[in-house]
Amino acid sequence: MKRRVVIGAAGLATAGLAAGGAVALGRREEPVPVSGTAGDAVPFYGVRQAGIVTPAQDRLHFVAFDVITKRREDLLAMLESWTAAAARMTAGLDAGTFGAVGGAPEAPPDDTGEAIGLPPSGLTLTIGFGPSLFGRFGLAGKKPEALADLPRFPGDAIDPQISGGDLCIQACAHDPQVAVHAVRNLARIGMGVVSVRWSQLGFGRTSSTSTSQATPRNLFGFKDGTANLKAEETALLDEHLWVREGDGPDWMTGGSYLVTRKIRMMIETWDRTSLTEQEAIVGRTKGEGAPLGRTAEHDEPDLTSDAIAKDAHVRLAHPTQNNNARLLRRGYNFVDGSDGLGRLNAGLFFIAYQRDPRRGFIPVQTSLARHDSMNEYIRHVSSAVFACPPGLAAADDFWGRSLLT
Amino acid sequence: MKRRVVIGAAGLATAGLAAGGAVALGRREEPVPVSGTAGDAVPFYGVRQAGIVTPAQDRLHFVAFDVITKRREDLLAMLESWTAAAARMTAGLDAGTFGAVGGAPEAPPDDTGEAIGLPPSGLTLTIGFGPSLFGRFGLAGKKPEALADLPRFPGDAIDPQISGGDLCIQACAHDPQVAVHAVRNLARIGMGVVSVRWSQLGFGRTSSTSTSQATPRNLFGFKDGTANLKAEETALLDEHLWVREGDGPDWMTGGSYLVTRKIRMMIETWDRTSLTEQEAIVGRTKGEGAPLGRTAEHDEPDLTSDAIAKDAHVRLAHPTQNNNARLLRRGYNFVDGSDGLGRLNAGLFFIAYQRDPRRGFIPVQTSLARHDSMNEYIRHVSSAVFACPPGLAAADDFWGRSLLT
Numbered sequence: 001m002k003r004r005v006v007i008g009a010a011g012l013a014t015a016g017l018a019a020g021g022a023v024a025l026g027r028r029e030e031p032v033p034v035s036g037t038a039g040d041a042v043p044f045y046g047v048r049q050a051g052i053v054t055p056a057q058d059r060l061h062f063v064a065f066d067v068i069t070k071r072r073e074d075l076l077a078m079l080e081s082w083t084a085a086a087a088r089m090t091a092g093l094d095a096g097t098f099g100a101v102g103g104a105p106e107a108p109p110d111d112t113g114e115a116i117g118l119p120p121s122g123l124t125l126t127i128g129f130g131p132s133l134f135g136r137f138g139l140a141g142k143k144p145e146a147l148a149d150l151p152r153f154p155g156d157a158i159d160p161q162i163s164g165g166d167l168c169i170q171a172c173a174h175d176p177q178v179a180v181h182a183v184r185n186l187a188r189i190g191m192g193v194v195s196v197r198w199s200q201l202g203f204g205r206t207s208s209t210s211t212s213q214a215t216p217r218n219l220f221g222f223k224d225g226t227a228n229l230k231a232e233e234t235a236l237l238d239e240h241l242w243v244r245e246g247d248g249p250d251w252m253t254g255g256s257y258l259v260t261r262k263i264r265m266m267i268e269t270w271d272r273t274s275l276t277e278q279e280a281i282v283g284r285t286k287g288e289g290a291p292l293g294r295t296a297e298h299d300e301p302d303l304t305s306d307a308i309a310k311d312a313h314v315r316l317a318h319p320t321q322n323n324n325a326r327l328l329r330r331g332y333n334f335v336d337g338s339d340g341l342g343r344l345n346a347g348l349f350f351i352a353y354q355r356d357p358r359r360g361f362i363p364v365q366t367s368l369a370r371h372d373s374m375n376e377y378i379r380h381v382s383s384a385v386f387a388c389p390p391g392l393a394a395a396d397d398f399w400g401r402s403l404l405t
Numbered sequence: 406m407k408r409r410v411v412i413g414a415a416g417l418a419t420a421g422l423a424a425g426g427a428v429a430l431g432r433r434e435e436p437v438p439v440s441g442t443a444g445d446a447v448p449f450y451g452v453r454q455a456g457i458v459t460p461a462q463d464r465l466h467f468v469a470f471d472v473i474t475k476r477r478e479d480l481l482a483m484l485e486s487w488t489a490a491a492a493r494m495t496a497g498l499d500a501g502t503f504g505a506v507g508g509a510p511e512a513p514p515d516d517t518g519e520a521i522g523l524p525p526s527g528l529t530l531t532i533g534f535g536p537s538l539f540g541r542f543g544l545a546g547k548k549p550e551a552l553a554d555l556p557r558f559p560g561d562a563i564d565p566q567i568s569g570g571d572l573c574i575q576a577c578a579h580d581p582q583v584a585v586h587a588v589r590n591l592a593r594i595g596m597g598v599v600s601v602r603w604s605q606l607g608f609g610r611t612s613s614t615s616t617s618q619a620t621p622r623n624l625f626g627f628k629d630g631t632a633n634l635k636a637e638e639t640a641l642l643d644e645h646l647w648v649r650e651g652d653g654p655d656w657m658t659g660g661s662y663l664v665t666r667k668i669r670m671m672i673e674t675w676d677r678t679s680l681t682e683q684e685a686i687v688g689r690t691k692g693e694g695a696p697l698g699r700t701a702e703h704d705e706p707d708l709t710s711d712a713i714a715k716d717a718h719v720r721l722a723h724p725t726q727n728n729n730a731r732l733l734r735r736g737y738n739f740v741d742g743s744d745g746l747g748r749l750n751a752g753l754f755f756i757a758y759q760r761d762p763r764r765g766f767i768p769v770q771t772s773l774a775r776h777d778s779m780n781e782y783i784r785h786v787s788s789a790v791f792a793c794p795p796g797l798a799a800a801d802d803f804w805g806r807s808l809l810t
């Protein structure tokens with residue numbers, strides 16, 4: 001029994017090409033962002049991990065794991081198995097052999113089956129390592145200084161049960177079933193070695209990561225991410241996104257630091273706020289998304305103008321107000337049902353990549369947490385930071401090898 | 406400021422055509438199921454409510470409301486406003502006037518904005534009335550006997566906080582942001598009259614409702630809904646799906662009864678079960694979905710054969726074992742993050758429509774709850790039943806009018 005009978009052969013060819021292509025590129029060239037159609041595969045192997053500058057897919061399943069084994073060799077073996085499964089799944093294949101041919105019918109299947117027949121759907125799987133991992137497995141000396149736990153910001157209402165984690169996987173795809181399938185199979189492979197700490201589904205990407213994408217809207221109804229770093233801005237990415245040689249330990253050179261924040265939005269309160277007030281808080285018009293006092297979305301905000309209030313979000317988050325800090329955001333909207341008090345449990349699952357959180361997210365959020373007039377309508381309920389190493393150049397490498405061996 | 410500037414005019418034309426089309430059809434003809442592309446609109450007006458035999462869209466946002474007003478006229482006025490907003494949103498328009506032109510900038514916008522620029526995306530909005538509504542507003546005499554609270558089934562682990570409800574809205578669309586936008590705007594319009602009791606997001610429809618659709622897979626990895634009632638089987642729909650004259654009160658003639666069950670799946674336990682055991686429990690092969698002992702998905706199960714165990718799901722759910730009970734299912738997979746115990750909080754949000762639950766869901770579930778070998782891997786955690794009246798023939802009618810006036 002073959003998974004995805006029709007596309008199987010093509011998928012395998014894609015995986016092979018991707019690995020070969022990355023090797024041929026060498027580690028000094030940038031991969032070209034893949035757009036294509038929603039069903040296509042995104043190469044798994046490459047200089048960078050996919051899922052960072054990859055044009056943001058429409059759906060997210062993010063998961064953080066606790067490592068529950070005490071044995072480094074078990075963790076290493078799991079990471080090698082994860083890598084093989086991730087290479088297969090991102091190419092549109094099963095996580096492993098499915099069913100009787102090559103597998104034993106009396107054993108659990110090596111793939112859970114719910115993605116049979118579905119195309120690769122732009123699946124990317126991006127791994128990160130959390131600060132808490134480095135207290136074990138003899139890793140203390142390899143912990144980057146940039147990978148410090150985030151400070152407590154004013155107004156934070158962080159729930160530790162849905163925060164942190166030793167490992168994370170960010171699964172993005174155009175089909176939620178494909179993203180969920182990938183996370184679930186990695187969790188299955190990791191049984192006894194890792195345990196799911198928390199996970200989050202998202203939809204409706206709230207940032208563009210490529211100039212080829214239109215700016216989407218968050219659940220406040222506003223365009224979000226107009227001024228985001230874009231895949232095409234390679235000089236800016238080198239300065240603000242990718243970790244450089246000498247920034248910290250070698251295993252992170254070429255990688256990036258990931259900050260996640262689950263931001264609950266007080267939807268019902270916002271919806272009772274006037275349009276004028278909403279626009280004053282954001283500092284942009286709601287329809288076009290233009291900075292107040294200007295006319296088009298991509299016009300530069302005039303921060304000398306009184307049109308943009310002192311505590312407007314667009315002003316406080318602007319790079320010129322934050323020592324030129326820039327982030328690559330790729331967050332998602334979420335709705336987790338309702339909260340038992342007649343309100344939707346909804347908001348933004350914020351995801352940002354950067355070269356160093358100490359010069360990226362932390363100063364920006366410090367300013368926002370103190371002054372942003374939007375704070376009345378939001379609450380940060382979860383927080384995490386992870387070190388995401390560079391990509392794997394070829395199929396003989398695996399996730400975490402450079403860190404753990 | 407106009408919502409969906411480009412498609413606004415086309416959307417209005419569609420809405421007009423839909424209303425006109427329904428009138429021309431008269432109330433005795435079946436509407437033709439709409440497939441088209443994922444961006445298209447599904448007509449709101451018609452003999453039947455859309456979202457029942459409409460080919461199942463990919464995404465769900467289901468919401469149940471408590472009615473918190475004591476005044477019948479407030480409830481009526483809200484339902485009239487809901488209907489107008491639903492007709493607009495299903496046509497790809499705003500819920501109401503957005504922004505300054507025609508609205509006051511000092512008032513909250515009549516649309517929350519997050520669907521600006523998105524196409525209709527096959528949005529359907531289906532309303533239902535729960536048993537608890539009929540104890541108020543002088544409705545006792547209009548309560549159908551078929552609309553009884555569901556009994557407690559063996560093994561039920563129902564959480565009342567995510568069960569029941571006075572009203573429900575089933576929002577289905579190909580884009581979750583469009584479904585969420587619709588529910589959120591109806592909740593906004595209903596402030597002070599209704600309060601969200603519970604809501605549920607779903608993805609990856611787990612049943613086909615049209616012969617034009619391939620059978621999808623649930624999170625057990627199996628094809629689900631092979632033997633479902635289909636939109637094209639009009640004689641069977643008349644017998645099993647649509648309420649007939651004389652079945653109960655007139656206001657439900659042409660409608661259907663909706664049962665929802667949130668079924669948590671013990672994903673991690675299932676994933677440790679052998680393929681042979683999984684197939685024995687379901688009574689079908691996992692790859693093709695064929696009944697055991699047969700070769701193709703749509704082969705009729707041979708219930709005289711020992712190949713299908715006495716406690717296999719396919720046998721116990723089969724119409725011949727349940728006095729010929731047939732349901733139209735249009736459930737969705739769900740993943741609500743994880744449960745704090747290292748497990749995914751995932752499963753099936755079961756939705757079924759029928760002419761009478763007493764001859765549909767209740768006997769089938771009674772048999773399944775007692776004997777189904779799948780019960781070891783599932784838990785029913787929420788339950789609800791609603792009466793869904795027929796469709797609105799024209800724009801001068803509104804939801805609930807035939808019930809409440």
